[in-house]
Every structure is written in C-alpha cells, then in structure tokens.
Amino acid sequence: MKKKLLSTILSVTMAAALLAGCGSSAAAPAETAAPAEEAAPAEEAAPAEEAEVVEDVEEAAEAVEEAAADSGAAGDVITVGFAQVGHESDWRTASTKSCQDVFSAENGYDLSFVDCDNDEAAQKEAVRSFIEQGVDYIIIDPIIATGWDTVLTECEDAGIPVIVIDRTIDDSDKYVSWVGSNFKTEGLAAGEWLKAYAEKQGIKEINALVISGSTGASAQIGRSEGFQEVADREGWTILDEQTGDFTKAGGQEVMESYCKSYEGKFNVVVCQNDNEAFGAMTAMDNAGVAYGPGNDVILISFDACTAGLEDVKAGKISADFECNPLAAPFVEQVIQQLQKGETPEKEVYMEEHWYALPDQIVDFSIDGEAQTMTEVTDDVIAAQY
Numbered sequence: 001m002k003k004k005l006l007s008t009i010l011s012v013t014m015a016a017a018l019l020a021g022c023g024s025s026a027a028a029p030a031e032t033a034a035p036a037e038e039a040a041p042a043e044e045a046a047p048a049e050e051a052e053v054v055e056d057v058e059e060a061a062e063a064v065e066e067a068a069a070d071s072g073a074a075g076d077v078i079t080v081g082f083a084q085v086g087h088e089s090d091w092r093t094a095s096t097k098s099c100q101d102v103f104s105a106e107n108g109y110d111l112s113f114v115d116c117d118n119d120e121a122a123q124k125e126a127v128r129s130f131i132e133q134g135v136d137y138i139i140i141d142p143i144i145a146t147g148w149d150t151v152l153t154e155c156e157d158a159g160i161p162v163i164v165i166d167r168t169i170d171d172s173d174k175y176v177s178w179v180g181s182n183f184k185t186e187g188l189a190a191g192e193w194l195k196a197y198a199e200k201q202g203i204k205e206i207n208a209l210v211i212s213g214s215t216g217a218s219a220q221i222g223r224s225e226g227f228q229e230v231a232d233r234e235g236w237t238i239l240d241e242q243t244g245d246f247t248k249a250g251g252q253e254v255m256e257s258y259c260k261s262y263e264g265k266f267n268v269v270v271c272q273n274d275n276e277a278f279g280a281m282t283a284m285d286n287a288g289v290a291y292g293p294g295n296d297v298i299l300i301s302f303d304a305c306t307a308g309l310e311d312v313k314a315g316k317i318s319a320d321f322e323c324n325p326l327a328a329p330f331v332e333q334v335i336q337q338l339q340k341g342e343t344p345e346k347e348v349y350m351e352e353h354w355y356a357l358p359d360q361i362v363d364f365s366i367d368g369e370a371q372t373m374t375e376v377t378d379d380v381i382a383a384q385y
C-alpha cells in the first residue's frame with residue numbers, strides 16, 4: 001500500500017472523527033457513538049481549513065479506490081503488525097487466536113505478532129518496530145490506557161493507520177478505530193446483579209473484597225468504576241481492592257492474603273477475570289472458605305471463558321460477566337473499509353452476555369435498561385471460547 005496515500009487517509013479520518021466529536025471513552029454506549037461520516041457535516045461547519053479537509057477526503061477516497069483496485073489486481077498481501085498485551089489469561093489466548101485466524105496468509109495478510117508480556121515499554125518498542133518494517137496497518141491492544149500520544153504521533157507521521165482493539169487508549173485519539181468492550185457496563189452489570197441477587201436471598205449487608213485486573217488497564221478501570229458506583233449507591237462496604245494482574249497466580253496470592261486479613265468478615269469476592277477467580281478459589285479451598293451459591297461467599301467473575309462457565313455450572317462462581325475476545329473480524333472490517341477509502345466508525349462495541357445458573361438468574365437493569373441473563377448449559381459452554 002502506498003504510504004503517502006495512507007498518510008492522507010489517516011489524517012483525514014482522524015480529522016473527520018474529531019469533527020464528529022467522537023471520544024475514546026469506553027463508557028459511552030454504542031448507540032451514542034456517532035459514526036464519523038454521519039456526524040461530520042463539514043460543509044455546514046465549514047471554516048476554510050475544514051472545507052479543505054473535505055476536498056482531501058474526496059481526493060483520497062478516489063485515490064484509494066484506484067490503489068485498492070490495483071492492489072486487488074496484483075493480489076497484494078496486506079501487512080499488519082499486532083502488539084498484543086501478553087498471554088496472562090484464557091481470554092487473551094482466545095483473543096490472540098482470533099487475530100491469528102483472521103489475519104492469516106490464506107486471508108491475504110502477513111501478520112507480525114508480538115506478545116508484549118504485559119510490559120508497557122516493550123509494547124511501545126513493538127509498535128516502533130512495526131513502523132520500521134513499514135507495515136500497512138498497526139493493531140494495538142494497549143496494556144494501560146495512558147502514555148500513547150507520542151508513539152501514535154510517530155505512526156501518524158509514518159502514514160500507518162492504527163486500530164485499537166479490546167482495551168482503550170484514553171489520552172490520545174490518533175487512531176482510526178477502536179473495537180472492544182464496554183468495561184464500565186460490565187462492572188455495573190456485576191453490581192446491579194449483586195443488588196438484585198442479595199435482595200432475593202435476603203442478604204442485608206455486603207462486605208466485598210475485590211481482586212482487580214492490571215492497574216491502569218481500561219478493563220480494570222471500567223470494571224472497578226462500574227462496581228464501585230453501585231456499591232456507593234447501595235452503601236456496601238468494599239473492604240479491600242488489590243490487583244491480581246489478571247492472572248491465576250495473582251488471584252491466588254491476593255486471596256491468600258485476604259483470607260488471613262479478613263477471615264470471617266467478607267461475604268462477596270469480585271475477581272476481575274476468570275483466571276483470578278481460579279486462583280482465588282484455590283486460596284479459599286486451602287483456607288476452608290466455602291463459596292458459590294448456597295455458601296457463605298458469593299464469587300463474581302468476568303470474562304465468561306469456557307473454564308469460567310464450567311465453574312458456574314459446577315456451582316462455584318455465582319455469576320460471570322462476559323468480555324468478548326472475538327474482536328478481530330471487526331478489526332478486519334475496519335481495514336477493509338480503509339482499503340476501499342471508506343471512513344470506519346470510531347468506536348465499535350462487542351456484544352456481551354451475563355451468565356448464571358437458573359437460581360442465580362435475577363432481573364436487573366443498567367441505567368434503566370432491563371438486562372437478560374443467559375443460563376449456563378453444556379451447549380452454552382461448548383459454544384464458548
């Protein structure tokens with residue numbers, strides 16, 4: 001793909017998105033996120049500079065159509081660099097597989113994949129190495145939400161469009177599109193479910209321990225904010241919140257220390273992913289703490305990967321709030337739109353479900369919107385990632 005041309009498209013796409021007022025907050029519901037093309041009435045808004053942008057869009061679109069046609073005729077491979085967070089969880093494994101399946105040689109891609117092992121500096125280096133390679137597109141799953149503007153400016157200067165997947169970048173909008181989950185909604189869902197379930201069970205007091213994800217990751221920030229919002233409103237006590245880094249070992253270590261410090265004082269444990277929940281269960285088993293429906297402690301988890309849902313079915317996790325890792329096909333759609341000179345949506349939200357067994361399925365709403373829960377059955381588990 002021609003770099004100069006891509007540079008124009010990138011600038012134009014970002015300018016259009018800025019005009020449209022699209023933010024990067026994961027908290028905004030999908031319906032309110034205006035597609036850039038819809039919301040950019042550049043002709044009406046029209047200071048001289050913006051009018052020029054519109055001309056550029058038209059020129060760029062024409063040029064891209066030609067380039068795409070050329071490239072199609074020549075059967076050009078599209079080169080993609082993907083800076084993945086790491087390999088900390090079952091969710092991450094599913095996300096990596098999804099990207100590798102979609103951006104395969106059979107599908108016309110040459111994928112450079114870097115597992116950044118949860119190291120922020122290594123992730124920026126990976127992005128810089130993609131710039132040096134001169135890939136056509138860069139995909140980033142940002143380990144943490146901030147500190148991105150410099151390296152994204154370097155991508156922009158190199159004319160390489162960036163697509164953000166899963167976690168958000170909160171301090172720069174120099175990327176074309178983001179595809180991922182609404183983490184705050186996930187946290188709100190866990191909180192509103194707990195409120196409704198506790199009422200059904202006649203539980204008057206909530207004393208919760210939270211094992212959070214990697215500090216500063218938007219998945220951690222959103223889930224913590226959402227759950228805390230309900231806790232504050234309902235007057236629950238959050239005894240402690242420490243990070244388990246989204247890993248089984250981290251979840252176990254934090255829960256071991258919680259079992260000692262808060263023995264007999266807690267009735268809810270919230271793990272911000274399934275792997276932390278697996279570790280927390282081992283720690284509670286070892287400490288003789290009974291958890292799951294009908295026991296002293298309500299265990300809540302996020303992700304709803306296969307093994308997480310098996311633990312729901314086994315009566316260990318009371319409710320599991322999905323984070324859908326299969327975003328790669330939507331990222332590919334964004335790339336295909338760019339190939340055709342179209343303007344992709346700035347934000348694309350994944351569809352997600354809330355899982356429990358029938359006795360734990362309760363009615364609840366988020367911001368007035370009624371939620372539907374999904375019963376965990378063998379078929380549901382078999383279809384999960």
Ligand code: AHR
Nearest residue numbers: 089091167219246273323
């Ligand atoms: O960013 C998504 C989160 O990161 C998932 O909840 C977790 O499992 C992963 O490690």
